[in-house]
Amino acid sequence: MTSPDDIMREFGFDLVATSDRARLGRMRTRHGELQTPAFMPVATQGSVKGLTPSDLRAAGAQIVLANTYHLFLRPGHEVVRELGGLHRFMRWDGPILTDSGGFQVWSLSKLRKISEHGVEFRSHVDGSLRSLSPERCIEIQDALGTDVIHPLDECLAYPATSVQTERSLALTSRWLRRSMEAHRRAKTAGALFGIVQGGTHEDMRRQAVEETCTLGLPGYSIGGLAVGEPKPVMYDMTELCAEMLPRDRPRYLMGVGKPTDLVESVARGIDMFDCVMPTRNARHGQVFTADGPLIIARSRYARDPGPIDPECPCEACRQFSRAYLRHLFAARELLAQRLLSVHNVTFYLELMAAMRRALADGTFQAFRGRFLDRYGAGATEEEAGSESDVDGSLNETA
Amino acid sequence: MTSPDDIMREFGFDLVATSDRARLGRMRTRHGELQTPAFMPVATQGSVKGLTPSDLRAAGAQIVLANTYHLFLRPGHEVVRELGGLHRFMRWDGPILTDSGGFQVWSLSKLRKISEHGVEFRSHVDGSLRSLSPERCIEIQDALGTDVIHPLDECLAYPATSVQTERSLALTSRWLRRSMEAHRRAKTAGALFGIVQGGTHEDMRRQAVEETCTLGLPGYSIGGLAVGEPKPVMYDMTELCAEMLPRDRPRYLMGVGKPTDLVESVARGIDMFDCVMPTRNARHGQVFTADGPLIIARSRYARDPGPIDPECPCEACRQFSRAYLRHLFAARELLAQRLLSVHNVTFYLELMAAMRRALADGTFQAFRGRFLDRYGAGATEEEAGSESDVDGSLNETA
Numbered sequence A, B: 001m002t003s004p005d006d007i008m009r010e011f012g013f014d015l016v017a018t019s020d021r022a023r024l025g026r027m028r029t030r031h032g033e034l035q036t037p038a039f040m041p042v043a044t045q046g047s048v049k050g051l052t053p054s055d056l057r058a059a060g061a062q063i064v065l066a067n068t069y070h071l072f073l074r075p076g077h078e079v080v081r082e083l084g085g086l087h088r089f090m091r092w093d094g095p096i097l098t099d100s101g102g103f104q105v106w107s108l109s110k111l112r113k114i115s116e117h118g119v120e121f122r123s124h125v126d127g128s129l130r131s132l133s134p135e136r137c138i139e140i141q142d143a144l145g146t147d148v149i150h151p152l153d154e155c156l157a158y159p160a161t162s163v164q165t166e167r168s169l170a171l172t173s174r175w176l177r178r179s180m181e182a183h184r185r186a187k188t189a190g191a192l193f194g195i196v197q198g199g200t201h202e203d204m205r206r207q208a209v210e211e212t213c214t215l216g217l218p219g220y221s222i223g224g225l226a227v228g229e230p231k232p233v234m235y236d237m238t239e240l241c242a243e244m245l246p247r248d249r250p251r252y253l254m255g256v257g258k259p260t261d262l263v264e265s266v267a268r269g270i271d272m273f274d275c276v277m278p279t280r281n282a283r284h285g286q287v288f289t290a291d292g293p294l295i296i297a298r299s300r301y302a303r304d305p306g307p308i309d310p311e312c313p314c315e316a317c318r319q320f321s322r323a324y325l326r327h328l329f330a331a332r333e334l335l336a337q338r339l340l341s342v343h344n345v346t347f348y349l350e351l352m353a354a355m356r357r358a359l360a361d362g363t364f365q366a367f368r369g370r371f372l373d374r375y376g377a378g379a380t381e382e383e384a385g386s387e388s389d390v391d392g393s394l395n396e397t398a
Helices: A004-008 A053-059 A068-073 A077-082 A086-090 A102-108 A134-144 A162-185 A202-213 A231-244 A259-267 A277-283 A315-319 A322-330 A334-361 A364-390 B004-008 B053-059 B068-073 B077-082 B086-090 B102-108 B134-144 B162-185 B202-213 B231-244 B259-267 B277-283 B315-319 B322-330 B334-361 B364-390
Strands: A012-019 A022-029 A032-036 A038-040 A064-067 A096-099 A110-114 A119-122 A129-132 A194-196 A220-222 A251-253 A272-274 B012-019 B022-029 B032-036 B038-040 B064-067 B096-099 B110-114 B119-122 B129-132 B194-196 B220-222 B251-253 B272-274
Touching (some): A022 A259, A022 A334, A032 A038, A038 A334, A053 A334, A068 A096, A086 B322, A096 A134, A102 A119, A129 A134, A134 A162, A194 A202, A220 A231, A259 A364, A277 A334, A322 A334, A334 A364, B012 B334, B022 B259, B022 B334, B032 B038, B038 B334, B053 B334, B068 B077, B068 B096, B068 B102, B068 B129, B068 B134, B129 B134, B162 B194, B162 B202, B202 B220, B202 B231, B220 B231, B231 B259, B259 B334, B277 B334, B315 B334, B322 B334
Parallel strands (some): A038 A272, A194 A220, A220 A251, B064 B096, B194 B220, B251 B272
Antiparallel strands (some): A012 A022, A022 A032, A110 A119, B110 B119, B119 B129
């Protein structure tokens, strides 16, 4: 099941139960176990915006995601290494997954030049000329000391022609082989997942999954979705990839998604997710509830003594009224961003926990129906438009 | 000792020990006791920026200050009353002191027109025309339900001539009498303190103290200092007022100050303080230590694995390195503002606790000398300039 490399790196994955395509699993890393399906709060620059590690634990986080591109530029991976690695630097002692930075190079930096060797770009922080290669990406993640790492890949804009997609896939595939070589040389780097690209072309996706899976990697990440394509296309591509990926390895759908996307993607066989929505939308005043999202700034909440969501166990819901949170948000108080973020992250993690319980009980399909009915009714009634106003595409660009 | 009004309102003050002019005391309010000298973190709009009530408790806060002007404009005192008062609204169950809003009218609003009746001004929030009178100020604070309240006063700019000061003092004095009338009618309003103005004119200050003290109020607040006058003048005026004020009532020095000001003012007989410095300077990256303030953004801290202050018990110092906090600050992460604020508020409250212990032990004068030597050496060595860069005048204008 696991290769010698994986054992050395203390990584493993076990499937515990299934319900149709949905999966309950357990992942082992050198920083502890986690249960899947799992959502990873996003600590872009080594901090989930506004939250401490103990807030994250209280919210139910098992694993967080950090960003190779951002930490490479600031404070620099050598600084993080010198300070004992990212776990020690940010004081999160659970598992950390890092992406390769490929997506951020494409979405954030200017004047990028792509070649067989790698990519040259100007830092969005200070405009300096920087470069990343597959080898350097592994070296950076090795310095960070994270538990699951990713190879440099090319992220295509949506839409892309099949000629563009084919050329890009071939490059990503060559880069993956170089990454694996570098990973073998790096003594302490975490488990290397393969990224499946292929845009929205079925045949390209199939080809990408096949080529990546022959390499026998410890996990597989589905990239290049939630970048502006229609929702049915995203679901179809997710389903197509998940069906082809090996049963005994975890599948991570990168940068997804909204609460309904999480439920629909778990139903299609996905095990891991990350998204900036909970924290970013909180900063814009959108909070999630079992009855759909709501915009806390609305005047109807000005005298509302109830919590955001009476079923939520978070600090914001246990302690504060909608009226107070609305006031803090309107008055641009720091505490609003913190408390709304705590709530949204808790909502996401509670949703994942509820899905895991339903999978363990064999009631996932019923849970899925109930959740979508209730959440969707709230969302369509009056807030669905606002949700997408706040957050057009799910993947982070800042 | 206490008037019938005070007893009804459950307010009291006992002097426990003295050391020269410095005083150790105990204050009773209907939301519990506190020990003086006490520092009040500033919850301008009903929130100490970035901190929850449980953070404040952990930092050692006994009482907080809120702002009548700000809460009157947003969310409005009627909203706060409807939601059960300010304690319940912001979930702080300890004592709350409110100022009258006089200072904010002068420093924040535009087009103000002052008359015998009160003051008309344009809201800094939405430009609407608003007015405050002595009676309305009491009514607002009654709605907020705070424990110590203040009368509307006129705050003079520094410098002011003695003619201006005399005219202003007379108005403040007439407004105080109207405030006391309104306070007698308000059934639930907290203990009304008298504000002593008088600018930087010794004779005016003496006159102000004499006139105010004849009214037999439960406590006295020294206003109109820390508004740009030289430090020796502030200390002299503080000493002059404190010497004349009755021994058996608490003295509150409004809007002061830096750590050294707190020690020097306690030495001159002050019992209570408030200042936005701990939170505002934190947001600008200045943190306080026993060896003087430091600017966390400095490159020398980029690889510093130690805490801000090894003697500090706060969450930021127990958990995180200077290197990590510097990174968060440089990367403009929300968590930087939160953690640096937690540290600075804790530093201020620990300083007050240390002064109280020294007063109880009879070692206050030795403590004062040691603190000033050590803190001052750090401050003058290299950070004193930065401290005043970050914060020119102590009193808040936003």
